[in-house]
Amino acid sequence: METIHDMRLDQTTDSVAAEMPGIQSGAYLLELSLDWIVLRASENAHHLLGESHVTLVDEPLGRFVQAEPLHDLRNLFSRLSGTTGIARAYRVRLTNDPDLFDIAFHLAHGRVLLEAVPSARQGVGEAFGTVGGLIAGLEGTSGDALLEGGARRMRALTGYDRVTLTLGGERIESSRGALQMGSHDIDGLPTIVSDASAGSVGVFPRDAEESSAEEALLRGLTQDQAKRLADSGVRAVLRVPFTCDGESGEFVCESRSPRPVNFEVHAAAELLAQMFAMTLRIDALNNG
Template sequence: PDTQYQVDLTNCDREPIHIIGAVQSFGCLIAVSSDWIVQHASDNVADILGLPDSDLVGLSLNEFLSQQALHDLRGKVQVADRTEAVARMFGYDLFDDGRLFDVALHRSNRSMVFEFEPAPASRPREDLSFVQPMMRRVAQRETLEGMCQEATRSLRALTGFDRVMCYRFAADGCGEVIAETVTPGREPFLGLRYPASDIPQQARELYIRNPLRLVVDIDAPRAEIRPTLNPHGEPLDLSQSVTRALSPIHLEYLRNMGVRASMSVSILRKGKLWGLFACHHYDGHYIDFELRTAVELFAQIFSYELSQSETELELSEITRARGLHDRLMARISDGASFADEFGAIAEDISSVIAHDGIAIYSEGRYEAHGSAPTEEEFLGLARFLNTATPSSVFATDALSEIYPAAAGFTDRVAGLLALPVSRQPRDYIVLFRREVARSVRWAGNPDKAVTLGPNGARLTPRKSFEAWQQIVKGKSAPWLSSEWRAADALRITLLEVVLKMSDEAGRERQ
């Protein structure tokens, strides 16, 4: 149609996916005005509902629905309006003839939107009864990764998708597969990273408001919503729709991957998109609305559990930082020298701030563990640090951008966090991090044959991964604000430690 937006890889984040103008063929859509006159209908309505008349636009609902159905739908409309959410009916006998439908209802601006999916014949449903046991198993896991892993395992068992991933966003919008359960024999995606552009901004905003989308079959024709514009000249806003057709760019991405069905479910924390459960299937895969509702519910409870556990983690960081202070003070009280204790001290620090290498530069002596510059390289760096940090923590995740000589040791160090631990001359404890792209490797088969769509190889996970590698080139994992805080507390402790140790050393020398 004439309103169709020309999308390509340069304008993905402007593609108006919420007014895409079509639903998928597993459901149909009718939008009505406040007086229940049909304003829009998808062109598969007659097909799905089994109506003789294929053009419903301009008709009143009571011309093709029974009084009972109208009454029941009206009740649900009130629920949708009161809760400002999608109201649901499962296995509803819409025409009083034994054919059952699942119905989703929501308000979209001036319209009330109904979406219908043929429901499986009446059967005992237990989807909801799985949610609590699933959540209990998740809650038993001690770590965040463990919780996510258990969630992917049980979601796969519940929904039958070939692959279920937990995809977490970083502060810069890039994403990482942090947990995965996949059919044996399929290439694992665990640990892989993707650039922010793979899930563009407007999609993320939409996914906060509407937590679940399903693509049943990328090869199934979509059903156009007609007319494209209402009498006020506006397209139908499908933000809350449960049968919306997805962006053709994204479908091309799925096709390039050999994936035919996809589902993703939002994981929120404090109103922000924390991540997604992303599911793939290598065949068409439909799960009905009732099961999708159970999945949504699971994701919602999971989100709460997750935020609680992240809050606990943040609290335990404070406790750990305090513990570190006590351990460091204890180490010196028995008179050991800083140099002797450095290995143990480094170990202590790594429990609070993750790093790949650590060095101490004190009174002209340099000692390093792990991934770090050589002494010669460090001497130049120390002069740079002297100019950079008056007397506080200094950190960067892209050292070579501000200190070009660091290009000479990017094979070992991309980011650093420096703690000045004395005043004159400048002594430091420095934590180093390697280039993040170096620590992640694509484990899959590079020569796998794919048939590519019009936008070429960019829309494949491998190219996405390479795009991510370019974006983060020369960068380490960022230093989080919690790590800055821990570092600042640590600096004060170390200052005390160093002073005390040099005091004692001084006394011994006398």
């Protein structure tokens, strides 16, 4: 029976695979129920938990994760419930294997999306430690200079080659060297693109009638998105939206070369964007 089942998986049509988004290569995805039963798992999950993705589905996550990290993750989840935020944990050892992972999870359509990547080499806290100083450097600036300063500081924080800040009808760019058109006109890009040329991994079961995987931070690219990024010379993207006085803004960070996923840098970028929105608000009040 297992052989027949595997053969049927291999025969999944391209149309179904296109409808069900995967996860970017090098990352792992678990789609969980609210009581942490595994509903779907990326097909590389054996590298994360030491068990086949087929084995994981319909089982409690606690069967495969050590008690202490599971307890810590569930505590984070209890504080996350009812919000639209992202919870993160760093340098987590999930199993008896010595490998460490950084984890991000959030709620999407009544499910928990848990994404994991190998832990970053640099120490935790380095990115967060720079945010206060970067925002302090904006003191005394206003108007267009404030927007330009925000874009420059986001580029300094993230290390990407170009950062474009959009807010209302404004578009401000800070870049290191010339890039081509970029990713701004490509609809539906995931929040983080680590390497546009690396492909993606399927999520099992691929023919699931219900899924929240399209909300994953590291959702796989479509073929069209990957081609358009390649044509523009962009290999990695980090999108950081924010809101100021009810108006939507976004920092779009782009790199010519692949960038390993760093959930701490992403969290620090979100914090910088939030503090920048507050700075914009204060500037508007002072000059309104």
